[in-house]
Every structure is written in C-alpha cells, then in structure tokens.
Amino acid sequence: MTTSQKTALITGANKGIGMETARRLAALGTTVLIGARSAERGEAAAEELRGEGADVRFVLLDVTDEISVRTAAQHIDATFGRLDILVNNAGIAAGPQAPSEVSAATVRQVYETNVFGVIAVTHAMLPLLRRSAAARIVNMSSELGSLAHMADPGSPWSAYTSILLPYCSSKSALNAITVLYANELRGEGILVNAVSPGYCATDLNRHSGIRTAEEGAAVAVDLATVGEDGPTGAFLTEDGPIPW
Template identity: 85%
Template sequence: MTTLQKTALITGANKGIGKETARRLAALGITVLIGARDADRGEAAAEELRAGGADVRFVPLDVTDESSVEAAAKHIEATFGRLDILVNNAAIAAAQQKPSETPAATVRQVYETNVFGVIAVTHAMLPLLRRSPAARIVNMSSELGSLTHLADPDSPWASYSSVLLPYCTSKTALNAITVLYADELRAEGILVNAVSPGYCATDLNRRSGTRTAEEGAAVAVDLATVGEDGPTGAFLTEDGPIPW
C-alpha cells in the first residue's frame, strides 16, 4: 500500500523534544508515527496528540534491538508503503564523570542508542525513504558534539563537556554519520542533516535546561520539511550553522 499522505517516523517520541516534534509535524497534516520502547507511554502520547484531530500513531520501536527495528520497518511498509521523514531523536546520557573515570562499558551503552541505534534505524528505513519523492532525515545532535566547542576551554559548554564523554562523543560520531549519509544520498534528493535543539529542559538532563521542548523541536521540524533547495550534510540550530 502506498499513500499520498506524508508519513514521518520519530524515534524516542513518547516525551520531550521527540513528542513536541511529533506534535508540530502532525499540525502540518503529516501522519506521525511515534516510535517508543514503552508501549503504554507510546500509546498515551499518541492518544494525547490525536485528541486535537491529528493523525498520530504508536509504533513499537527499540532502536537497540534489531528485530524491533525490522518489525517497525515491515509495519510501516505494509501500512503506508513508504516513509517521507525520519527523525532520529532517541538518545540517552550517562552519569557525569571525568573522562579518565569513565569505563568503556558506559560509553558502549550510550553508543548503542545514540550511534548504533541511529545506523540501525536509518538502514532499515532507507528502502522506504527511497520511495518518497522528497525524503528527509533529521538526526538530533547537540552542540556538545562540536569538536570546536569541545576544544575551547572558554566555550559556554565546557563545564558540561568535561564530564560527559559518552554523550559528547556519541553526538560527534552522529555528526560524522550525518555527513556520510548526506554525501551518499544527495544525488537521490534525500536531504540529511544534524540539528541541535539547544539546552532544553527534558528528562535527559533532569529538566535543568533553559529552553522548552517546544522550542527545541522547531529546528527539527524546519529541516524535516525543508524544500529541495534546502541544506544537506549540515549541523544546525534554529539560528544557523554550528562549527564542527
């Protein structure tokens, strides 16, 4: 089955920035699939967003489980025939530790979601994205993934980056992944970008952020719906490019 209605999949979308991205895309008339590990929370988020008349549906999806990822891809293919927008939003962080005190197991755990999960989902969804006339992939990164910022002791992010090795380096890796996918898919008209929502108050940072999830979602929505003349292989905030 193939529909004319645009369809978007957002990973980790049962709360926070992912949920607000879903809300905004749905308000544009896009069918939004909320990917989440927890079925109860995923269904609750979808039900909440449907209350306003939007077409929002829950899809079970654990980005660290390849069988779950493949099942989600098969469900989307059977139901919609293609995918127009993929927002790789699911991410985790670890307890704050100095780099010298951070065990490899902790880094590996964060990478399973923030890096390998993105690759697994993108790989599984790419055949469906290739069926779209204007596919978009948005990877939710962070300014903490900027090597320029990490190398600057006077950066406003310095106090955070010095104790968040797993998270920071996972986002640096995600930026590289974004560039490489963008380079391969450019000729096919599939635009791939990394965005930073800013320091938003979410469960990831125990709601210590200075921005709202609604504000953070704006840049993801912009890049998910950008026209064919939009950027690809870029690292952006709502104010413009971020130094790599």
C-alpha cells in the same frame, strides 16, 4: 491517506523533544508515527496527540533492538508503503563523570542508542525513504557534540563537555554519520542533517534546560520539511550552522 500525505517516523517520541516534534509535524498535516520502546508510554503519547486532532499512530520501536527495528520497518512498509521523514531523536546520556573515570561499558551503552541505534533505524528505513519523492532525515544531535567547542577551553559548554564524554562523543559520531549519509544520498534527493535543539528542559537533564521542548523541536521540524534546495550534511541550530 492520500498519496500526497506525508508520513514521518520519530524515534523516542513518547516524551520530550521527540513528542513536541511529533505534535508540530502533525499540526502541519503529516501522519506521524510515534516510535517508542514502551507500548504503554507510546500509546499514551499517541492518544494525547490524537485528542488534539492529530493523525498520530504508535509504533513499537527500541532502537537498540535489531528485531524491533526490522519489525517496525515491516509494519510501516505494510501500512504505508513508504516513509517521507525520519527523525532519529531517541537519545540517552550518562554521567556526570570525568573522562578518565568513564568505563568503555558506559560509553558502549550510550553509543548503542545514540550511534548504533541511528544506524540501525536509518538502514532499515532507507528502502522506504527511497520510495518518497522528497525524503528527509533529521538526526537530533547537540552542540555538546561539536569538536570545535570541546577543543576550546573558553567554550560556554566546557562545564558540560568536560564531564559528559559518552554523550558528547556519541553526538560527534552522529555528526560524522550524518555527513556520510548526506554525501551518499544527495544524488537521490534525500537530505540528511544534524540539528541541535538547544538546552531544553526534559527528563534527559532533569529539567535543568533553559528552553522548552517545544522550542527545541522547531529546528527539527524545519529540516524535516525543508524544500529540495535546502541544506544537506549540515549541523544546525534554528539560528543557523554550528561549528563541527
């Protein structure tokens, strides 16, 4: 690896939008670390991408397990000494259920991955990102996390937001976290953004989405590779900013 070679870690990259983000970043010449909570699924994904000529390695990483997160950071430190790109992609949903039917336990479970997992991984990887000349953090959010959409009864997303309290509110929290990290890290040249990939057909929604995972990955790759004059603390689709 040359010192100019960039290294990216993508959480939940063994399938779906995370794996397509890995494929696209690798095609740009980035060394990509496939974070996955299953060694079998992670190795299989890395093997598939290596078969396409990509420089891709598997890293065992369950974002809800502090020891797993710490061990992954130690491994990346020992192998690469720094990290240039972090894509917090791993995510889960629960439901459908009316908001009044949802238990705190269900919300807590979703937040463990979608919110606390992002904080744990970002906290562990920041020392490595700070060693990069131009670090980028991309948080995989969703338009379903937009408070503006949730507050609009005529929103085209209301059919989803009205039955997905754990998921939607977890992505609102993720958006807030994104802005707060961006504010702190702006002065260090670390750009932090939340992206929405659009409604993509993946296991998350039993393949009901209308876009491909590859199309969804495009905005994450754009922000992962954006120049120093790019946005930070923004909430973006590939067509531009989304209302918070």
